[in-house]
Amino acid sequence: xKALRTMLIAFIVLATVTSCSSPTPTPVVEVQIQKETxxxxxxxxxxxEVTPTPVPxxxxxKPGMPFGEAPMLSNLVEAGSxxxxxxxxxxxxxxxxxxxxxxWITPELGxxxxxxxxxDWLPGSWGLDVTWxxxxxxxxxxxxKFDSSKLAGNVMESFEVTPDGKDFTxxxxxxxxxxxxxxxxxxxxxxxxxxxxxxxxxxxxxxAAYRSAQSPTGNPMKLEIxxxxxxxxxxxxxxxxxxxxxxxxxxxxxLPSHFLKQFHPDYTPLEKLEPLIAENGFEPGEWWRLFGLxxxxxxxxxxxxxxxxxxxxxxxxxxxxxxLVRNPYYFKIDAWGNQLPYIDYIEANILGNAEAALLKAxxxxxxxxxxxxSTSNLPVLKLYEEKNGYRVMxxxxxxxxxxxxxxxxxxxxxxxxxxxxxxxxQALSYAIDRQQVIDAxxxxxxxxxxxxxxxxxxxxxxxxxxxxxxxxxxDADGYRLGPDGKRFVIPIETLxxxxxxxxxxxxxxxxxxxxxxxxxxxxAMERSLFGNTANANESHVITWRAHYPRWPWVSxxxxxxxxxxxxxxxxxxxxxxxxxGAEGEQPPEEYIEIQDMLVELWGTxxxxxxQELWTNIKKIVTDNVWMIPTAEGTPYAVVVNxxxxxxxxxxxxxxxxxxxxxxxxxxx
Amino acid sequence: MVxxxxxxxxxxxxxxxxxxxxxxxxxxxxxGDYVTxxxxxxxxxxQNVQEADIIAFKQLYGLDKTLHEQYFIWMRNIFIRGDxxxxxxxxxxxxxxxxxxxxxxxxxxxxxLLSTLFVYGMAVPIAIYSATHQxxxxxxxxxxxxxxxxxxxxxxxxxxxMWIAFSKFNITVIGLFSEEFVNAPWTVAKLNxxxxxxxxxxxxxxxxxTAGTIRSLRATLLDELNRQYVITxxxxxxSELKLLFKYPVRVAINPTISTIGWMLPTIISGEVLVSMxxxxxxxxxxxxQALLQQDMYLAGSILLILSALTVIGTLLSDILxxxxxxxxxxx
Numbered sequence: 001x002k003a004l005r006t007m008l009i010a011f012i013v014l015a016t017v018t019s020c021s022s023p024t025p026t027p028v029v030e031v032q033i034q035k036e037t038x039x040x041x042x043x044x045x046x047x048x049e050v051t052p053t054p055v056p057x058x059x060x061x062k063p064g065m066p067f068g069e070a071p072m073l074s075n076l077v078e079a080g081s082x083x084x085x086x087x088x089x090x091x092x093x094x095x096x097x098x099x100x101x102x103x104w105i106t107p108e109l110g111x112x113x114x115x116x117x118x119x120d121w122l123p124g125s126w127g128l129d130v131t132w133x134x135x136x137x138x139x140x141x142x143x144x145k146f147d148s149s150k151l152a153g154n155v156m157e158s159f160e161v162t163p164d165g166k167d168f169t170x171x172x173x174x175x176x177x178x179x180x181x182x183x184x185x186x187x188x189x190x191x192x193x194x195x196x197x198x199x200x201x202x203x204x205x206x207x208a209a210y211r212s213a214q215s216p217t218g219n220p221m222k223l224e225i226x227x228x229x230x231x232x233x234x235x236x237x238x239x240x241x242x243x244x245x246x247x248x249x250x251x252x253x254x255l256p257s258h259f260l261k262q263f264h265p266d267y268t269p270l271e272k273l274e275p276l277i278a279e280n281g282f283e284p285g286e287w288w289r290l291f292g293l294x295x296x297x298x299x300x301x302x303x304x305x306x307x308x309x310x311x312x313x314x315x316x317x318x319x320x321x322x323x324l325v326r327n328p329y330y331f332k333i334d335a336w337g338n339q340l341p342y343i344d345y346i347e348a349n350i351l352g353n354a355e356a357a358l359l360k361a362x363x364x365x366x367x368x369x370x371x372x373x374s375t376s377n378l379p380v381l382k383l384y385e386e387k388n389g390y391r392v393m394x395x396x397x398x399x400x401x402x403x404x405x406x407x408x409x410x411x412x413x414x415x416x417x418x419x420x421x422x423x424x425x426q427a428l429s430y431a432i433d434r435q436q437v438i439d440a441x442x443x444x445x446x447x448x449x450x451x452x453x454x455x456x457x458x459x460x461x462x463x464x465x466x467x468x469x470x471x472x473x474x475d476a477d478g479y480r481l482g483p484d485g486k487r488f489v490i491p492i493e494t495l496x497x498x499x500x501x502x503x504x505x506x507x508x509x510x511x512x513x514x515x516x517x518x519x520x521x522x523x524a525m526e527r528s529l530f531g532n533t534a535n536a537n538e539s540h541v542i543t544w545r546a547h548y549p550r551w552p553w554v555s556x557x558x559x560x561x562x563x564x565x566x567x568x569x570x571x572x573x574x575x576x577x578x579x580x581g582a583e584g585e586q587p588p589e590e591y592i593e594i595q596d597m598l599v600e601l602w603g604t605x606x607x608x609x610x611q612e613l614w615t616n617i618k619k620i621v622t623d624n625v626w627m628i629p630t631a632e633g634t635p636y637a638v639v640v641n642x643x644x645x646x647x648x649x650x651x652x653x654x655x656x657x658x659x660x661x662x663x664x665x666x667x668x
Numbered sequence: 669m670v671x672x673x674x675x676x677x678x679x680x681x682x683x684x685x686x687x688x689x690x691x692x693x694x695x696x697x698x699x700g701d702y703v704t705x706x707x708x709x710x711x712x713x714x715q716n717v718q719e720a721d722i723i724a725f726k727q728l729y730g731l732d733k734t735l736h737e738q739y740f741i742w743m744r745n746i747f748i749r750g751d752x753x754x755x756x757x758x759x760x761x762x763x764x765x766x767x768x769x770x771x772x773x774x775x776x777x778x779x780x781l782l783s784t785l786f787v788y789g790m791a792v793p794i795a796i797y798s799a800t801h802q803x804x805x806x807x808x809x810x811x812x813x814x815x816x817x818x819x820x821x822x823x824x825x826x827x828x829x830m831w832i833a834f835s836k837f838n839i840t841v842i843g844l845f846s847e848e849f850v851n852a853p854w855t856v857a858k859l860n861x862x863x864x865x866x867x868x869x870x871x872x873x874x875x876x877x878t879a880g881t882i883r884s885l886r887a888t889l890l891d892e893l894n895r896q897y898v899i900t901x902x903x904x905x906x907s908e909l910k911l912l913f914k915y916p917v918r919v920a921i922n923p924t925i926s927t928i929g930w931m932l933p934t935i936i937s938g939e940v941l942v943s944m945x946x947x948x949x950x951x952x953x954x955x956x957q958a959l960l961q962q963d964m965y966l967a968g969s970i971l972l973i974l975s976a977l978t979v980i981g982t983l984l985s986d987i988l989x990x991x992x993x994x995x996x997x998x999x
Contacts, residue, residue, distance in 0.1 A: 117847065122709070123957045124757035204723040216719075281745065281754050281764060282730070292728040299762040317761050319771060320843070320949050321850040347847060352947040356842050359830065363840040365847070388838070526960070531708040532699050565708065578719075 061337030063092055068338035070112040073328050082328055090173035094332045097661035098140035098152040104648040110342040110666025117367045118348045119357040126298050126322040129370055130348045132660040134310045137251030144398055144654040146244040146553040148607050165238035165605025172229040177329040178307035182258045186225045191257035193223040195264055201288040209245055212237035213603035214555055240605035244553040256307040263291045311341040311663040322348040342666035361639045364388030370655050373637035375442050376500035389642045394445055395655035397636035399547040402505035404628040407539045409572035414484050423465040425625035429454045430462040431516045437630045441504045449629035451548045452622050462516045479519040489519045491540040493533055496524035502543045505630055537571040548632055552614050560621045561594055569626050590620050643668045680979050687975045692739050695964045701731050702756040702962045729756050753965035765969045773936055776950040780935040786874035787881055795885035817879030823941035826872050841868050842947040869948050873939045885920060892916035925992055929985025933977040
């Protein structure tokens with residue numbers, strides 16, 4: 001496996017070298033073969049402006065009609081150990097997976113049964129793919145990008161927003177149940193708000209997400225319970241982006257208050273909790289640690305099983321595998337009134353490493369999985385596709401993994417002086433041949449960057465800019481000298497073991513920059529060291545994420561503004577903004593401007609104004625070359641069992657959303 | 669003898685105390701703590717983690733306490749309750765260090781013991797035969813195999829075997845169980861499934877050990893075979909087989925016995941690289957992950973147990989050797 005991959009990498013590198021060393025790029029035969037094995041269908045650019053209303057099937061379920069259920073459940077109902085479907089489902093269930101737009105797929109009627117085998121290698125977790133399946137946000141937006149015109153209820157049946165963007169009223173689904181059969185009501189919302197969010201032991205300070213306009217200094221939300229199924233959340237300032245929060249993976253999940261009250265000292269006296277606290281190895285009085293343990297959704301069910309709202313619930317856990325079984329109280333049905341999910345079990349294997357997961361996938365032992373299907377693994381996955389009964393679907397990726405961010409606030413004075421000259425950053429951008437990055441790193445499955453439209457390849461201009469700014473002297477090896485008269489070196493910090501896009505992009509960038517006389521070194525790091533380096537302002541140029549399709553609607557993923565899980569291009573400016581000037585270093589005007597615009601963007605309820613602000617932010621980032629994009633629209637391949645139904649055939653679908661809607665999948 | 673053992677045990681206790689401190693400090697040395705790593709993982713997975721969450725995580729994992737408090741609690745719980753504490757990584761699953769070890773150690777020990785049996789079962793007869801039939805085709809063949817076994821890293825061998833199994837026979841030889849048995853309780857069917865899987869890692873892990881043992885046993889035995897006492901015994905008319913096993917083999921096996929105690933920690937630690945490559949749930953990969961993630965109680969406890977076993981193993985080895993070889997003195 002390793003050998004084959006190494007060969008492939010060597011091969012791609014070779015292909016790259018060949019294609020760029022020849023002055024007129026003649027098509028290299030091998031490269032064509034490579035591509036042909038990968039391409040599945042020609043992509044078409046479809047611009048959808050109006051949401052087509054899905055046509056319900058003629059025999060569609062309507063409120064009041066009976067529900068269908070899985071045979072494994074009807075057996076239990078007959079045996080009397082489970083109430084009938086009418087008592088388990090809400091009066092008005094959620095019909096289908098609302099995160100899947102109708103342009104992607106019209107769901108078919110599925111069959112019940114089967115096991116969905118999955119694989120991951122993140123220790124202690126049940127895998128990132130399962131995490132997405134498990135998630136049930138309050139509301140859904142169709143497609144990956146938040147769009148206020150495409151919202152639908154999910155856990156919540158419906159909602160209303162006042163025109164000023166301050167009050168949000170939610171209607172819950174009457175009769176909806178937790179996986180243990182207890183009703184989900186506003187009491188669960190109240191418990192989440194009063195006893196968890198406002199409890200300083202559990203939540204030391206209310207996260208910005210629940211403060212007006214997501215400003216760290218804004219006032220926390222207020223909750224008003226109207227009746228058993230209706231509640232209102234209000235902010236003292238407009239917070240139009242609150243819906244974006246609720247429609248994403250950042251959405252809060254209602255907490256099973258009937259279960260968690262057993263571990264909360266406001267409801268159960270602390271003396272009663274002490275034995276349990278000690279049993280779990282905590283110090284006397286540390287009830288919040290016990291509470292945190294019990295509130296964990298992936299816990300081994302054992303004695304205290306935490307109720308959930310997810311399509312599948314945990315049946316057994318070891319360090320090597322999770323077995324999940326269907327939630328008999330799941331609140332979604334298909335268009336014909338059959339309770340979802342279709343598939344009975346999920347078997348999530350947690351393997352020792354990525355290669356083991358890849359091997360499992362190539363052997364056809366993974367029914368749904370994206371993590372092992374990185375772009376560099378596509379050729380080997382395609383090789384065994386037909387033989388081993390799976391399909392590789394190169395859907396779209398929710399992020400680009402390896403954009404280049406130059407650290408503008410690194411403490412090295414020479415470095416600062418050079419990179420803070422905008423001509424230097426422009427030169428770095430002009431020096432990159434992005435088409436080559438797309439061909440070599442993404443096997444042609446990507447487009448030129450358009451969100452931050454820095455995509456011109458012009459090495460002459462790059463050389464000219466570098467000469468103009470004073471980097472015109474060179475040493476004996478032809479490398480440019482810095483202002484101190486020594487060779488100017490650009491260290492690129494990249495990730496060693498990730499999806500594989502990062503080191504490949506770093507190597508190409510190094511090649512392009514060396515071509516304009518800049519010395520580049522590459523430092524491939526382990527993930528936590530990489531993160532520490534970036535956050536500690538010790539990075540130089542990093543390869544890191546840009547979640548283009550989800551921008552600007554994820555508050556922790558905004559690399560354009562200096563933070564995308566790690567600090568990106570100017571850690572000290574970011575610190576300055578976060579601490580209100582107490583730490584870090586005073587940023588330039590434009591930077592403060594985009595941070596202010598971001599606050600307004602999250603605040604305003606007006607979609608037109610949101611759009612205008614986002615356009616302005618993008619323009620400032622582009623004009624200042626605060627990041628150097630390399631590509632956009634990269635693939636996120638998903639390995640699927642060839643017999644799985646209800647998978648979008650269009651490759652415009654986002655892989656993440658397809659996985660998140662696994663309750664719709666069935667075996668043909 | 670008793671005096672000797674008691675003296676060794678006293679030193680051992682002091683040694684272990686220092687080991688606990690060194691282990692604890694070493695794990696804390698890298699910048700940041702588990703929360704740093706965990707938050708990065710969550711964020712990289714696209715999840716929303718804010719400053720407030722970080723403080724909450726620290727409280728949850730008890731990392732808001734000072735270092736010496738953390739050390740004290742860890743030590744106290746080990747001594748009073750035999751509780752090695754919680755694993756941060758597997759906290760979500762509600763698994764303590766003891767639960768994790770209970771899951772992994774038996775499998776690790778099974779593999780280690782099986783591969784040790786494999787090593788001695790293969791190596792001792794081959795080495796004796798090779799030494800007594802020096803420069804025969806059989807000796808040459810096993811010399812060649814021995815050198816290949818020594819020179820090939822076992823993880824590479826694992827990769828090659830996995831590749832051949834996959835490309836020629838379309839089977840994936842990873843893990844110790846078929847999927848349906850991974851989380852199942854032990855039954856005859858599961859044991860059967862385990863035996864079907866286990867021989868490949870056992871062979872791979874055992875191969876380099878076999879090669880090494882063959883070489884060293886053969887060499888020492890060759891030295892002994894030409895000694896005066898062997899010639900004397902032979903001249904007295906002792907049967908060749910009895911002579912061989914009564915005298916030179918007994919002497920030649922000495923180095924092997926004196927290192928048997930070192931096996932004790934390896935039985936628990938498991939082979940890391942092969943386990944990683946072949947996805948075998950031993951303690952080796954668990955320790956590696958724990959160190960990478962700064963899961964300090966898990967890493968610390970495993971290291972502590974391994975150190976204790978190393979020290980005890982050395983003691984056992986000494987005692988065993990003293991019993992086996994009357995020439996050893998107790999000073």
